[in-house]
Amino acid sequence: MRLKMRGEVRKVLLIRMSELGDIILTTPVIRGLKTRFPGARIDYLTKVQFKEVLSLHPLVRKVIGFDSKEGILGLVRLIQDLREERYDLIVDLHINPRSILVRYFSGAWMMRSYRKYSMERRILKWFRINLLKDGGSVVERYFSALEDFGVSANGAGPELYISQADKQKARAIIEQAGLSGRRLIGLVPGSRRRNKIWPLERFARAGEELAKEFDAGVVILGGEGEQEIAEGVYDRLKQAGIERVVNVSGKLSIMESSAVIGELELVISNDTALMHIATAVGAPVVAIFGPTTREMGFFPYSQNALVVERKGLKCRPCSLHGGDRCPKEHFKCMLEIEPEEVVEAGKRLLSGKND
Template identity: 35%
Template sequence: MKKILIFNPSYMGDSILTTPLIKALKLKLPESYIAFCVRPENVDLFEGVDFIDEVIAFDKRGADSGLGGAISFAKKLREKNFDLVISPHMSFRTSLVLALSKIPERLGFVESKMSFIYTMSCAKDLTYHEVERYILLYDRLFSEYPKDRIKPSVFHDEKLSDKFRAELGDKLVGINPGSVWETKKWPAENFAAVADMLKDKGYTPVIIGSEADRPEVDKLLEAAKYDHINFCGKSPLRELPSLISTFEYLVTNDSGPMHIAVSTGVPCVAIFGPTVRSLGFYPYDDESKIAEIEGLPCRPCGKHGSKKCPEKHFKCMLEILPENVVTLFDVVSHIEVARVPKFKTEKVD
């Protein structure tokens, strides 16, 4: 039995987008043992996924930080006797850990720091979605690309979903105003307006977020004209996919919950400000839509966003209006609309 390690201890979304690669490997090598290395805060999303045999936490900002932590963690990996490691992650620290782990076969991207430590490598084609970029590593290993499109996966407890449905009712729409990046946050007052408009359409908005998102959620609730269901801080990450799966749709910033929604089959209206589709992290489905301002020369201003708008005008977010987002929602929910907004600083009639 071949023991394989998939190494991507990155942000939540990046780890979620790695799961199609893992599933493709499991389908190709069903008798293999596959472990997935992620950040400790993301472990709960993947434990219990049927094609992942083990989830390993790499606490690179805590217990495993620094040179000593890297050496110690590499020793732990070495003791697990993996035959092959595949690393979508491209940092210097990752390459150092994997070199020290002495796993016999190491596959990564040519663009990785210290890429010479890999025994096999391939180029990361940035014209692809991030899911498909990762699967290029599969193609390098087997000289073939999976025939079928594989969507991302997270752990999802259907019994818990049933419990949420019984508690919250039907026609639920998730509202996610949070993000770890300040410039990825559409104004909370705009989310409030969208929630109110969806309420007027007969939907039940459910506000979600972690405790870190509490300030944005409080602003939203204060600005809203209705008392919306507030699930901020009430659902731990382990339960979040089960909650999101009960939604008919999710209105969200460009963030981890967006990828969780796609993983559970929930279409999104995703609001992209400093980021753009060409970065490769848009919703990996055919139903979701992106609200964005096209034609701004300052977009994108970074891969992940930042603390403040570098141009000090924040047009990429401020010029997206609640009416624009609701019009896109109508498209996603298959309501006939007179005109799909172009998002070039125009207001929908």
């Protein structure tokens, strides 16, 4: 049932401070808000390092960047600035102490937050009692903030808007690597959390087999701190005779990496932000999941994605977001995934048979 409002919604502030993948997954909510309130102005509050991700979004009037290094005084100044905007509705899609303070002290006459399932996720992790069988993707959970406005997820995935300059740079990188005019496969072998990393030699084997079968070029991507793993995959591919390969891990901005991913026919990725970016730019994705499971809500939100995981392990999930080590010290969730499984999933997507 739709809520009867006491006034018109003219200005909306949507809050998601971090992380990159989570911000990408909020973009369907932006569409839903604009559909429900077509005349409203939508602003977005996030950490300053993620402003560029939404800077070209046509439905977002202003992206507000908060620098957490400014501490409590910076937060106070932010709240003062937001009060001057006189927002009608604030939608908190983060729910941490900072976003709660912003929500309650920014002067909006309506505030909404989403169903985060924090306790249910911890019960699943600690006691293996699954109360999240119908929890859905975190995208659908975000929409719970808007259910009394009659706004719900329609199944459409996230989206990302990339500048022409970034697209041109991506094409130049591909051309300089001698990969123009070829089918391109992307590998994302790193992760900020070490127990989410599928062994690099298996990544290399999967990339090698797909490159040979489809006569494809290979692009290796990743963020800062992931260069060593990326170099290891690159070296193994070269040793296997794969000459058409380029490693751009740690060398590009978020949006430049996104532009490169937009040129690929397939992305094989650990559970990372680049996996979500791939779905947002329409690239088919093979996602490799280990310590986390579907119930946590972060599987790729796309009809053109396949997840490879080791089902049936009683120790999964062992964490909410991944960690630095396997608590059981056997790492079965990743070591029991063979390259052949990933290759088969990649073949299905490259052949258009992902049902």
